[in-house]
Amino acid sequence: MKEERERMKRVLIVNLTRMGDLVQTTPVLRGLKERHPGVEISLLVNSNFADICLMMPHVDRVVPVHISTLVERIRRGALIEAYREVETLLHGLNEDTYDLVINFTHTVPTALLISLIQAEEVRGLSIDGEGFTVKRHPWIRYFFNVVPNRALNPFHLCDIYMNAAGIPPKGQGLHLHLPSEMKQWARSFLRENGVEFGSLLVGLQLGASAEDKRWPVSCFVQVADQLERVFGARILLVGSEEEEILGQEFERSAAVRPLNLIGKTRLVELAALLSCCDLFISNDTGPLHIATAVGTLCVDISVGSVRARETGPYGDGHYVIEAELPCSPCRFHSHCPRPLCKEIISPHMVMEVVKGILQQRGLLVRLPPSDRWRHVQVYRSFFDEEGLIDYRPLIPRTPKLEEILRYLYRSTWLRLINGENGGRAESDLEGVLRKIRLWHRTRGVPGDVKADLVKVRGVLYQLRGLVDGGLSRATWIAKESAKAAPNLPWIQDLGEGLEDVEAEMETLALTHSVLKPLYLFFRYGKESLTGEDLRDLAEETAQLYKEMRLHIERLLFLIEGVGRFHASKRAVAEEEGCRGLAASISLNVVGKEAMSQQ
Numbered sequence: 001m002k003e004e005r006e007r008m009k010r011v012l013i014v015n016l017t018r019m020g021d022l023v024q025t026t027p028v029l030r031g032l033k034e035r036h037p038g039v040e041i042s043l044l045v046n047s048n049f050a051d052i053c054l055m056m057p058h059v060d061r062v063v064p065v066h067i068s069t070l071v072e073r074i075r076r077g078a079l080i081e082a083y084r085e086v087e088t089l090l091h092g093l094n095e096d097t098y099d100l101v102i103n104f105t106h107t108v109p110t111a112l113l114i115s116l117i118q119a120e121e122v123r124g125l126s127i128d129g130e131g132f133t134v135k136r137h138p139w140i141r142y143f144f145n146v147v148p149n150r151a152l153n154p155f156h157l158c159d160i161y162m163n164a165a166g167i168p169p170k171g172q173g174l175h176l177h178l179p180s181e182m183k184q185w186a187r188s189f190l191r192e193n194g195v196e197f198g199s200l201l202v203g204l205q206l207g208a209s210a211e212d213k214r215w216p217v218s219c220f221v222q223v224a225d226q227l228e229r230v231f232g233a234r235i236l237l238v239g240s241e242e243e244e245i246l247g248q249e250f251e252r253s254a255a256v257r258p259l260n261l262i263g264k265t266r267l268v269e270l271a272a273l274l275s276c277c278d279l280f281i282s283n284d285t286g287p288l289h290i291a292t293a294v295g296t297l298c299v300d301i302s303v304g305s306v307r308a309r310e311t312g313p314y315g316d317g318h319y320v321i322e323a324e325l326p327c328s329p330c331r332f333h334s335h336c337p338r339p340l341c342k343e344i345i346s347p348h349m350v351m352e353v354v355k356g357i358l359q360q361r362g363l364l365v366r367l368p369p370s371d372r373w374r375h376v377q378v379y380r381s382f383f384d385e386e387g388l389i390d391y392r393p394l395i396p397r398t399p400k401l402e403e404i405l406r407y408l409y410r411s412t413w414l415r416l417i418n419g420e421n422g423g424r425a426e427s428d429l430e431g432v433l434r435k436i437r438l439w440h441r442t443r444g445v446p447g448d449v450k451a452d453l454v455k456v457r458g459v460l461y462q463l464r465g466l467v468d469g470g471l472s473r474a475t476w477i478a479k480e481s482a483k484a485a486p487n488l489p490w491i492q493d494l495g496e497g498l499e500d501v502e503a504e505m506e507t508l509a510l511t512h513s514v515l516k517p518l519y520l521f522f523r524y525g526k527e528s529l530t531g532e533d534l535r536d537l538a539e540e541t542a543q544l545y546k547e548m549r550l551h552i553e554r555l556l557f558l559i560e561g562v563g564r565f566h567a568s569k570r571a572v573a574e575e576e577g578c579r580g581l582a583a584s585i586s587l588n589v590v591g592k593e594a595m596s597q598q
Contacts, residue, residue, distance in 0.1 A: 008036040010098045014044045014114065014124070016067060016105040018209055019267075019286035022049050023293055024158050024314060025104060026175045029058035031167030044093070051267040052290075055176040065089060086113070094118045102165055106143070108133060123164055134528040138417045139164035141524040149517045150307055150329065151402050154410035156389045158314045163417070171383030173315030174293035178272055186272035193259050200233040200358075203274055203291065205282035206250060206262075207243035212304030212330055214283050215342055217246050221254045222347035223281065223354070228256040231358060236277060237262050238270055238287055279354065284311055292318060299354060303341040305330040313381055314389055319364065320379040321345055321353060344375045353378055367394045385431075386414065396441035401452045404445070404562060405514060407432045412554045416547060425554060429561040436565065444566045457559050459512045463505065463519075464552045470501040471545035478538035491534070498541075502526075522548050 011032055015022050022045060032039055040060045043053060047064035066085075073082040094117060103114045103124025115127035123137040125144075135141045143160050146153045162169050187197065195201055204224060208214045227233040235256050237247050241263035251260060265273065270287065274280060275294040282288040282298060284306040291298050292315045302308040302322035307329045312320050322328075323341035330336055349372070356364040367378055379391035388410075411428035414420070436442060445453070473494045480486045480494075509519035525544045531537035 008032075008039050008099050010040050010042070010096060010100075011036075012042045012044060012093065012098045012101045012117065012119070014101065014103045014105055014110060016044065016046050016065060016110060019049045019052060020209075020284075020289045020311070021104070021157075022046075022052060023174055023176065023286065023289040024311075025161060026056060026058070026293060027158050027169070027172060027314070028102075028161050028165045028167060029056060030172065030175055031162055031170070032165060033058045035167060042093075042098075049267070052176075052271075054268060055178060055271060057175075057177045063089070063093065090116055104161060132527075135524050136528060137164050138525075141521055141528065142413065142417060144524055145517055145520045146310065147332070148520060149513075150310070152405055152409055152514070152517055153307075153310065154406040155413070156309060156314060157311055159388045169383075169387035169389075171316075171387040173389075174289055176271055176290065176293040178268075178275055178294060182268055182272040183275065186269070186276050190259075190273070190276060195234045195236075195259065200227075200231050200279075201236060201277050202227055202233045203236045203238055203277040203280040203282075203287075203296070204250075204258075205238055205280070205285060205287045206246040207239045208283040208285040210305070212334070212336065212339065213285070213306050214246075215301045215303055215345065217249045218253060219342075219345075219347045219350070220281070221250055223350050224250075224258065225255045226347070226351050227354070230355070234259065236273065238265065238273065239263065279357065281350070281354070284308070288313065297357070299350070299357070301345060301350065302329075303345065304336075304339060305332050305334070308379065309391055312379075312391065316382055318381045319353060319357065320381070320391060321350060322377055322379065324375050324377050346372075349373070349376060364394065366396070369395055369397065393439055396439065398442060398446055399436055399440045399449065401449050401456075404432070404436070404449065404453070405456070407435055408555060408558045408562070409517065412551055412558070415554060416551045425557050428554075429558055432558060432562060433565050436562075445562060450563055453559050453563050456512075456514050457556060459508065459515060460552050460556055460559075463508055463515055464549060464556075466501055466505050466508070467545055467549050467552065470498055470505070471542055471549065473498045473501065474538050474542035474545055478535050478542060481533075481535040481538060518548060518551060 013025060013028065015025055029041060029043075032041060041058060042061040042063060043056070043059045044063045044065060045053060047066045048068070050062055050064040053059055053062045070082055070085055073079075073085070090113075097118040097120060099120050101114060101117055101119040101122045101124075103110055103122070103126065106125045108125075111125040111127050111133050114122055114124065124135075124140050126134055126136055128134045135144055139160055142155075143164070146155075146160075158174070159169050190201070191197065202224075204220055206214070206217050206220055224235045228235065235258040237250060237258045237260045239246065239262040244263045247260045247262035250258065261273065267290075271290050271294050274287065274291040274296050277291065277296050280288070280291040280296050280298045281301070282291065283301055283303075288298055288300055292313045298313045298318045300308060300312050300318065300320045302312065302320055306322075308320040308322050312318070323345055325341055325344070327336075328341055330339075353364065353367070356367070364378075364380065367373065373395055377397075378394045380394055381389060381391050384390045411431065415424065415428070436445065477491055477494050477498070480491050505519055505522075509515040522544055526541065529537055529540045531540050
């Protein structure tokens with residue numbers, strides 16, 4: 001560890017996507033500085049969001065890229081100008097060699113750019129020597145596994161990023177540093193605009209990066225009017241210039257007179273104003289993450305293609321209101337003719353959650369089950385014992401197969417990818433059973449779910465048989481190819497047999513969605529092999545098979561334990577009572593500290 005810290009001197013992080021994604025890299029930046037004292041971190045970003053980097057204290061150098069200008073030049077055929085711009089960018093980046101380059105922009109153009117940067121090690125999507133894209137690092141392979149398997153993904157984007165950077169999550173949220181003069185400016189600005197110190201200030205974000213992720217403005221209006229009527233709240237509207245039309249729609253319909261600053265603030269001003277809010281109600285978008293990073297309590301309304309456990313508030317004690325429909329979440333870039341998710345999350349529901357938060361000083365432990373919440377769930381964010389973010393459901397319901405599989409995969413992926421293949425199986429099982437007892441208030445797994453778990457176990461056994469066959473063939477290829485005079489026809493037969501095995505694995509995975517994450521992770525590993533000769537490639541392939549077999553064995557163990565699960569009524573009640581008290585004490589302390597800082 002000491003040698004690694006001394007060796008890591010220069011790191012480049014590439015994040016050319018949206019502002020929210022950029023803010024969500026702040027745990028990585030802080031973690032790198034803590035793990036590698038003295039490291040110099042450069043950040044390659046879209047110039048549109050470069051201002052937010054001024055509040056990232058762990059960045060030493062910001063390299064802005066004018067993406068819109070570059071794209072426009074390519075679009076109109078000015079290829080020489082575009083080439084020269086990229087050439088100038090690379091010249092500045094390659095003044096010295098980086099110890100590590102991490103690409104968090106998962107596109108082919110950035111992969112090509114990464115391949116032209118001088119680096120000892122690259123993590124993320126890149127291009128190999130033959131021009132093929134490769135996914136460098138196991139957690140990056142897992143990231144590409146998320147989109148086709150969203151229902152079974154148990155990890156937040158921030159935790160995937162941190163693990164990909166080699167930073168064990170520590171239960172620390174997003175982080176932006178606000179200069180003291182900006183805090184003073186925000187308080188003075190609000191006072192000049194009629195928001196007195198001590199007034200309840202609630203911020204609203206009406207827009208989002210895509211229309212499908214926007215809760216209707218009319219619903220925000222109803223919540224805002226009730227907040228003013230019930231609590232005397234002042235309403236602050238924030239957003240980008242492109243969202244000004246949403247603010248105008250709000251003002252035409254609302255009885256409350258908001259302080260409408262949509263399109264009127266710089267990013268540092270936006271952050272300062274959000275830090276003054278008592279509560280921020282938002283769609284899944286950049287300002288939500290800024291509010292989280294400056295310590296403001298957030299309520300995230302999750303609709304459309306959003307899945308909160310992937311991109312929800314990354315911090316302790318925030319809330320998510322999410323639709324639970326068979327079609328939720330939508331596929332990316334889909335065009336739903338009737339987005340029911342936006343209809344079933346009603347203003348009354350949001351107001352009920354907000355009332356509970358405000359009346360209980362930030363602590364909302366549970367909502368009573370009722371028919372009106374049937375297709376909606378409310379979650380509260382917290383950091384678990386691994387330091388990872390998780391979201392506890394506040395409406396107890398009978399666990400579904402999908403939820404239990406997420407609980408299982410959460411522990412098995414961690415052990416597999418981080419190389420913790422031995423031990424901890426019993427403690428992982430107890431962790432899963434604890435969630436079932438505490439979050440679902442149940443003494444056992446329902447019979448239909450148990451029956452489904454038996455089916456899952458059966459297909460896992462089928463996959464294990466194929467894996468054993470593939471492992472045997474890959475091992476024999478490695479041994480035979482190491483000989484001075486290898487039997488080439490036999491190696492060819494083994495290779496053809498290996499192809500047949502992997503074709504059967506793919507068919508099995510495509511027909512049983514529970515296996516798809518396992519298979520895709522394996523396939524991405526095959527696509528990213530680095531061996532230079534047949535023996536190396538065969539040995540790397542055999543290692544991939546061994547890892548998959550270990551994963552299957554761990555899943556089988558956990559499934560067997562969950563299937564036997566039965567808790568006494570008293571045990572469920574006692575655990576709920578103890579944990580509820582602990583959460584109450586913890587949250588009250590946090591609440592008092594937050595109030596004292598304001």
